[in-house]
Amino acid sequence: MKALLALILLLQLPIHKAVPAAPPAPLGCDDPKSEAAAAAAVNYINGNSHHGYMFTLNRIENIRVLPQGPNNEIIFLELDLLETTCHILSPTPLENCTVRSFTDHAVEGDCDVKLQNTNGQLSVVASKCHSNADSGEDVRQHCPDCALLAAWNDTEVQAAVTEALNDYNSKNGGAYIKLLEIGRAKIQHHPAHIVFVEFAVAATNCSTEEANVETCQLLPDDQSNFGFCTATKVITPSKELQVNCQLYGHQPGVTYSPPGQYTPAGLVPGVVQGFINHNLRLSHNNPLASESFSSEFSASMLSAKSVARRAVAEVAQHDKVPRPVGFVPPPPPCPGKIRHFKI
Structure with missing residues (x-):
């Protein structure tokens, strides 16, 4: 009898169903x-x-x-x-x-x-x-006279890179450097005609004093010495060439994979037909x-x-409810803040 009474009382107790936990709030982009x-x-x-x-x-x-x-x-x-x-x-x-x-x-x-x-x-x-x-067009709206990116196979760009390499090798002793790739090139037409180029280089097994540089080979990976050059070639109103190159020294584990065919002067123009910037889709896979x-x-x-x-x-919806003075609603989870500028 006592057992039956206990069962009746147990059945009369309220049943609490488990309430599913609320899904976590979306992670904010600036978290x-x-x-x-x-x-x-x-x-x-x-x-x-x-x-x-x-x-x-x-x-x-x-x-x-x-x-x-x-x-x-x-x-x-x-x-x-x-x-x-x-x-x-x-x-x-x-x-x-x-x-x-x-x-x-x-x-x-x-x-x-x-x-x-x-x-x-x-x-x-x-x-x-x-x-x-x-x-x-976006660049010109803010800076009408700014130089724009030019194709790497542009004849003026190729000429500027070749002259810059020859100039550096003729004025600096040590290893003869060879072109790896053109990084950027810009051509300004007004108020002066100027070509700006940036390019990666590497030391070879030849010295700058050697006459037959056509046979120079890049150093093997365990001795590689990469570098970077910038050059400015003024065509008009006066002719002027400024070259600045820096060799980084050997960096263990750092290698370079040629993207195409090469000549002693560097990339074959046809390989970079029309390119003005290195696409991450091409360089990262x-x-x-x-x-x-x-x-x-x-x-x-x-x-x-x-x-x-x-x-x-x-x-x-919450903002329709009266808020204390100085209340700032939380920002949307995404997109996040712009750290530099938006293109």
Whole structure:
């Protein structure tokens, strides 16, 4: 009888259903965790690029985090990058590299990156990047007389690079240097006719005193000595050539992969037909990146943008409620702040 009474009382107790936990708020693009993931992604991109210049973070456009179990998650990032003045072969740390200015005809990079975060350790799983120069019209609106990027195979550009190399080798002792690649070229027509070129070089097994430089070969990887040159060639109103080259010395582990055919003077013009900037899509290629990754990334980003839109709508709804004086509504999760300038 006592057992039956206890059962009746137990059945009369209120039943509390488990309430599912609310989904976590979307991670903001300017959250320290997002910035750490972006830093790892940029470091990976620069470390796996072999041509052109280092890129730095300008803005985190979007982020999506997918939990994969305890202490394990997948992070999808959409990043805007900007080209710096440091060539990819330079030993200069990225934080000491100057961002290419807007009036210097800036180049923007767009990257989709997939990372894995395991116990706080970030590793890039896949990435897909491309980059392009700002439009000449945008530059001219702010600086009508600024020189614009020119094609590397332009005859004036080729002539300026050749003259600059000959000038340096004729005035400096030591190893004869040879062209690796043209990094940038600009031509100004007014008020003076000037050609500006930047190019990567490397020391050869010849000295500058040797006459037959046609047979000079680049030093092997275990002795390589890369460098970078800038040159300004004034054509009118007077003829003038200024050349500045810096050799970095041997850097263990740093190698250069030729993108095409070479002549003793450097790249065959036809190989770089019409190019005005090094595209990250050409200089950086992760074999794990694929169309399936792009589809996966796009689907994830659509989901992330939906969450972000809901968050913005909620902020807008909350703003209809009277707030204390000085109240500042929280910013939308993404996109993040612009660190330099928007192209």
